[in-house]
Amino acid sequence: MHEESYIESCRRRVEEQYASIRLGSGTIGGCFGSILCHELHGGGEVGNGLHFSALAAKWGIPVSILGEMIWDHCKRLEPLLTVTHK
Numbered sequence: 690m691h692e693e694s695y696i697e698s699c700r701r702r703v704e705e706q707y708a709s710i711r712l713g714s715g716t717i718g719g720c721f722g723s724i725l726c727h728e729l730h731g732g733g734e735v736g737n738g739l740h741f742s743a744l745a746a747k748w749g750i751p752v753s754i755l756g757e758m759i760w761d762h763c764k765r766l767e768p769l770l771t772v773t774h775k
Contacts, residue, residue, distance in 0.1 A: 696757050
């Protein structure tokens with residue numbers, strides 16, 4: 690069984706707390722990436738382009754943890770290794 694890391698726990702709690710919030714895209718709630726984009730790049734009533742320290746304060750976490758969450762998000766966007774045999 691996989692034990693949830695602190696960053697994964699933060700990510701899950703953000704998603705849970707935005708479950709009923711309308712994002713700039715018009716959707717209600719969403720994945721961490723959509724929420725992060727909404728808050729950093731703006732859109733809708735909640736958000737509108739917060740800078741890192743303001744978003745960290747809104748979420749009640751240190752800026753360094755927000756940075757780790759963003760790093761983790763970017764890492765998940767990377768393609769998986771594939772070997773091309775030619």
